[in-house]
Amino acid sequence: MLELRPNCECCNKDLPPSSAEVMICSFECTFCRTCADSILQGRCPNCGGELVQRPTRPSNLLLRYLSQLSVCTSLRAARQALNLCSMSHLQERKIAMKMT
Numbered sequence: 122m123l124e125l126r127p128n129c130e131c132c133n134k135d136l137p138p139s140s141a142e143v144m145i146c147s148f149e150c151t152f153c154r155t156c157a158d159s160i161l162q163g164r165c166p167n168c169g170g171e172l173v174q175r176p177t178r179p180s181n182l183l184l185r186y187l188s189q190l191s192v193c194t195s196l197r198a199a200r201q202a203l204n205l206c207s208m209s210h211l212q213e214r215k216i217a218m219k220m221t
């Protein structure tokens with residue numbers, strides 16, 4: 122599965138999974154569109170590969186996938202995903218309860 126990195130490796134801008142302004146290379150080096158178009162000229166500075174738009178992942182699917190993860194990794198992953206989706210603490214608690 123595609124690793125959804127949370128920010129631009131160049132300017133550190135937050136890049137949520139649902140954003141269409143995210144560019145990645147084949148190694149999943151991740152950049153915002155602004156850096157990719159201007160500074161990087163459409164090329165990954167790490168591997169030289171071309172940068173393409175990262176497919177978006179709707180937050181409801183993200184949560185459904187997380188609920189199927191094994192218990193040992195799920196809580197940490199869920200917390201990360203919840204940070205990305207900026208959901209409320211109440212929802213986070215509900216999900217944590219379902220998983221334990």
Ligand SMILES: [Zn+2]
Nearest residue numbers: 129132153156
């Ligand atoms: Zn950037």
Ligand SMILES: [Zn+2]
Nearest residue numbers: 146150165168
């Ligand atoms: Zn790269």
